[in-house]
Every structure is written in C-alpha cells, then in structure tokens.
Amino acid sequence: MDKDDQSAVIVARVREAAAAHTPLIISGSGSKNFLGRRVTGIPLAVGGHRGILHYVPEELVLSARAGTPLADIETALTARGQMLAFEPPYFDTTATLGGTIAANLSGPRRAYAGAARDFVLGCHLVNGKGEILHFGGEVMKNVAGYDLSRLMAGAFGTLGVLLDISLKVLPRSETDTTLIFERDETSAIELMNRWASRPLPLSATAWSDGRLYVRLSGPAPAIAAAAAGLSGEHLPQAEEFWRDLREHTSPFFTDPRPLWRLALPSTAAPLALDGPEIVTWGGAQRWVKTGVPADRVRACAAAAGGHATLFRPARGALPAEAPFAPLTPALHHLHQRLKAAFDPAGILNPGRLYAGI
C-alpha cells in the first residue's frame, strides 16, 4: 500500500473521535493556525496524507491529496507552464493544499481570475461520521447533486476532513508587467474601478502609501499595447512586490497592531479607521493595521457594505474570540443545522469558525 495514503488512518481516527465525542483539531502544516478561533481537542495531523494523484496538463486539472505541500503543486504546474490562478498565499513554506482550500485564501489575482472556491472541481472528504464521500469530480462542469465540494472551501474543516481535491488549473500568462502611478487613495480606487470596466488585461492591483500598482498579464503584444495606453512607470522586481504583499512580508505587515482584512464593494470610499491601509483586489480588499476596537472596525465595514475579519491579532496577543464577522441569527441557525448534517457529533474543528459550529 502507498504509505502516503493515510485515508484509512484518518477514517479510523474520525470514527473513534465520533464514538467518544472527542473534538479533533485538523491540521495540515499549521501554517494558518493564526487564523480563526482556537479549538480545543486532539490534533489530527493530515500532512502525511500527500501526493499529486493525477495531473494531465491538457485537461487543465490537477488532483492531489490534501496534505500535499502547495509548493510541490506549484512546482509541478510551473514545469508544465500552468498555474493556480487564484495565486494562494502560503504564510509559511510548509502550507498544504488542504489548508489553502479549507481557508479559501486567494492572492492578488483574485479580483480578475476568481477565488480558491472558484477553482474547486471536486473532492473526497471524510464527514463527521467517518464516511469517505466523493463530490464533484475532475470535469469542468458538473451539476449532479449539491455542490458540496465547493462548500468545503472556507469551511475551515468544520464540515469534513479533506482527503484530496481536484482543481481547475490554467496556463501561465506569457508576460507580466507592473506599472506604478503616484496617486492618493481616493483616485487610486476610482482608477481601479474605471480600468476594470474596460477590457484591459489586468491581473492584480494594489494601492499603498501614495502609489497605485497595476499588474498586466497576457500575451506580450497585448501587454505592451495596454501598458502604453496606461503610461505608468515600470516597476522593477515586480514579482517580489506581489509576493511580499501576498505573503504579508512587506514592511506594512510588521506593524505590531492587529491586522484587519476588510472585504468591501470595490467602489467603497477610503476607510476612516485610524491606521495604515493597503488596498488590493481592485478596491475589494483592504488591509488595515489598527488598534481601533473590533466593534468599530466591524461597524465601519458594515457601513461600507462589507465585512471585517481580524486576520491576525496584535503581536503577542491571544487568538481572537470572534475573528470572523458575526452571522445574522437566521444564517447562524442554518450553519448549525448544516454542521449537524455533516458532523452530528460536532467533532471536526468545532468552534474554529464560530462558537458552536
């Protein structure tokens, strides 16, 4: 038997835990431990369940076990001129595919190519009863049954332990060019939205510290033509810039205050929160370093038509009690019923997302 196939062990562990009502803390490599609520229970390490199962570049599909390091997947894709178009952040070189999907984390290309959830084609998972279930598949279109594989994206392991995931992959763009413009935040947001309503080959945008960054990706002639039309300065070492932004390694993120992520309608005006801010995703995502109390940050996000996540607590602080925006009572209730539908004993990462879920 394939030693990297740990599914039988995982099933046995889940069944034991269900029988004993012992919560499990599902962990790939632990690279996203800072995100979400703290779970108490017994660790279930799934990082050993790894390996790329099926990769046929001409099918634009890659299937891999959940514990496969993201880096291995990206190396395999790069070798064949392809990519994960949602440009997932790692937050640690050890990041696994399972954790990336469970957290539904997407990088700079999100506004132009889609989120992690948009690329999920199918998965095998172990539900809270210890049953291995397969939803979706390796084909591009599939509406047989409810779309339960996509539901796993962003569920933080509370509905099932992901065993393997099939993703749609895309050809890498031939050329990338990043342009810089000196702009204040208001006019940068305005430009991001205006340019997005024109058929331009945008693949990432950001505003930080008085500068608007615009990445164009595509065939060389199209990029040259588009860049000439926008007439900004070319940014050298652009790859590092976008990587640092994606991985939170640029100087902005060293500020010791809590890191908030505000997801807003792309046209929302600059925030009136006390603290430095980075705008990304064409205006739809704003990173803010601020010591302003949580309820004020949330109110500010809600007033702008969005929601706020306490992405990282202040340096040295304990994990937040409620990092994610609260749900309406009707939705909270529905979440509880869905949780019970997958995990009747409540043993899979209980409370990681919300108390009681």
Place this chain on the structure above:
Amino acid sequence: MSAARATLFTDLRAALPGDALLTREEELRPYECDGLTAYRALPLAVALPHTVEEVVSVLRLCRARGVPVVARGAGTGLSGGALPHAEGVVLSLARFNRILEIDPRARIARVEPGVRNLAISEAARPYGLYYAPDPSSQIACTIGGNVAENSGGVHCLKYGLTVHNVLALEALTIEGERLTLGGRAADAPGYDLLALLTGSEGLLAVVVEATVRLLPLPQCARVLLAAFDSVVTAGNAVGAIIAAGVIPAGLEMMDRLAVEAAEDFVHAGYPRDAVAILLCEVDGDEEEVAAALTRVQEILKHAGARELRVARDEAERQLFWKGRKAAFPAVGRLSPDYYCIDGTIPRSKLAEVLTRIAELSREHDLRVANVFHAGDGNLHPLILYDANMPGELARAETLGAAIMELCIAVGGTITGEHGVGVEKISQMCVQFTPAELEQFHAVKRAFDPAGLLNPGKAVPTLAHCAEYGRMHVHRGELRFPDLERY
C-alpha cells in the same frame, strides 16, 4: 374537491390578488411540463405572485399545510426540474421581471429572479458591459432558473458558469425566512451558501433576487470554423487547442446530423459534407485575437482539419453562432421528439466516447445528433425518437441511460448543466454511493426538514436506487471496496 384542497385554495385566495392564482385545468395546462416534455403533471394550483411578501405568504401557507412547492422560472429546463407536483403548488417567479439596478462603476446588476438572461446583457450593453454565462436558451430562460441549475453557455469555457458570475442572492426558505447569501463584498463570512444554492434545483430555497457580475465587452471577437472528416479527429483537435495553452472564449462541436439540421433551418453556411465541425471563438484586443487566431489555425491544421474558415465580419460571425444556438430546435425538426443528454467527460475521452455513442445509437436503432460544449467536455447527444411509436420513448430512455453511464465510466458526470431533475434521478444511484446520497438528503433537511421544496427531484431515495438495481459502480468497480468492509 377534497376539504384540504378547498381550504388551501381559500387561504391562497386570501393571500394573493385575483390575478395571482390559477386553479382551473385549462389555466394549469401550460404549466404541466418544462422543456422536458416527456414528463407531465398538473399541479393543484399555480401561484403567480407580484411581490416578495406574496411569495412569503404562499411559502408559509404551504409549509403549514404540508403542501409541496415547485418554483418555476421560464420552464425551459431540460431535466424536469420545474415539473409540477400533482399534490403541490407551482410558484411562478415570472412576474419578478425587473432589473433593479445596474451599477456600471461597480460592474454589477441587481435583478429580480424572473429577469431573462439576455435582458441583463441588453441592459448592460450601453455601459460596455455584459453578463457572461449565455445558455442557448438565453432569450427565454430566467436568472432564477440559471441559478437553480448553475447554467452554462458557449462562453463558460473562459468566463465561468453561473456559480462564478453570481455575487449575491436573496432567498426565502420554505418557512418564508429571508436569507442574504454572498454579497457585493468578496468571501462572505461563514459557509459558501451562495455556491450551495447554485445548482440546487429549487430544493433548498426560492431565489427572489440576484446580484450578478458584469464584464467589459471584449474589444474584438472572431470565430473560426473548422471542418473534419471524422469525429475522432475533431475530438482530438479540441484537446490539442487546450494543451497548447489557448483558452478560447468558446469551443463548440457539431456532428453531421446536427450540421445538416442547422443548415436546413438557418443557413449558417456550414459545410454540409463535413463529418464534424468545430466553432472556435477567440476574444481580446485586436493584436491578441489576431495572434490567437493564427495559433489556433496552425493547431487545427496540424490536428487534421480539412477546411478552416474565419468569419469575415461580424455578420458572418453572428451567422456561425446562430447555427449553433439554433441547433436544438433545428434537430427538433428532424424528428417528432428528441431527448437531450448532458454528460460531461474528461476532454481526452471525447473521441472514445463519441465513437461509443455512435455504436450505441446503432445498437438501439435510434439516430443521435451531437452538438455540444466541446471545450468543457460537456456533451449533448440528442436522441431522436417518436413518442407515438410504441416502445420508442422507452428505447430512447434506455439509450440515454447507457450514454450517461458511459460518461460515469470514463470519469465524468451524468449532468454538466441541465440538472438531474426527475430525468436523471436513477443515474444518480450509479454516480453516488448510498452514503453520499444520504449526505445530500441531510443537507436538504438542514434547509427544508419537511421536504416540501421540489420533492422527488435531484436526489433519489435509497429505496428508489434499490429498485433501480444499479448502485455506485465507479469506473467499472465498486468504490473503496476495502473501505466498505469497515
């Protein structure tokens, strides 16, 4: 009339204005089926509410009385999803046909569920924007139906399905409780219920409003027609294009029977003597399109295309697409009835599966025309039959089941975009294990414990599967034979 029915009618009449309730047989008749006409049933009543409050009343009333509710858009569905329940109420959303908002700056449209798919793009066009998913039925089908089926279209290869283009939904549960799913802001907190509702065939909630993403109209789009001497070469050519790293805006295939039918119907200028044709559209700016066209032409020539023709101008481009979009009705003219299959397969299996379908067609002695979304591997074999000939419908269904099971056997699925409805309910038993089906039922119960929204559709009961007698055979084997023994 039974007493229960009489009080239901009285209550519905009290809750709805006079023009919003149909109960007489001749009024109900137009609602007896959707686009899959082989299945018909008359409902007890059809409600045609004007306001969300009226929809809430209908749902609460039916919930309280245990009466099934079947939501309905335009009734163009091809799997019997909107087929009425004989003991239930059809809830038509047809009157919710207003576009509530177009925000060109944020590139979104907020619409009522009964708005037609094409109407969104028409309203967005003055701003240089459009709604990308374009089912062939787009002049008629509604956004509510599109969400319920996760509909696709010719341009979904590059721009995604409904699930990739809807940002938010307002939906009502069977209790009449209003939920906001997704939002204008990305990554709404909690579970991705927006994705869960999309493609749920009206079984989880009733959509009363949708906010969709609009895209900028491409600067230029050109379409290329390639003719082939065999379906196998055409199928392999599809794989060759994708393998070369080109993602066309659309990549469609039609076989000879479909080509001839389309020619007779709309005179699209297709080569009648081709065994198969591919339509390949590329879009972007002028340079990009010119470069991509050259590239695709080389690939297709190399892959064995007999003839390559780029549409000269916009008029010819529209004509090429008109033939494709009219292909179903065109094939419909060849035969009194046709039955459309919707399996999706890995693209690399196209040639193999098309060859096998031709064999199955001969074995069952029924003609099959193929016209489909080749780039996505989403097949639409159209089985021609005559319902008035004894035994032909049954034969068509047996052939359809064989094709669906072939799709599962090569690693595909029984439905890519039309949904399971009532039509493919038995093949669900083949594609999914009992535990998987039970998980679907558990999700359904989380939304609708009494099972009143569109009951009997999409997910078979285990009893039905036992009766059908063919269970979860995956790629010719029982799945996880070693794990089943736990």
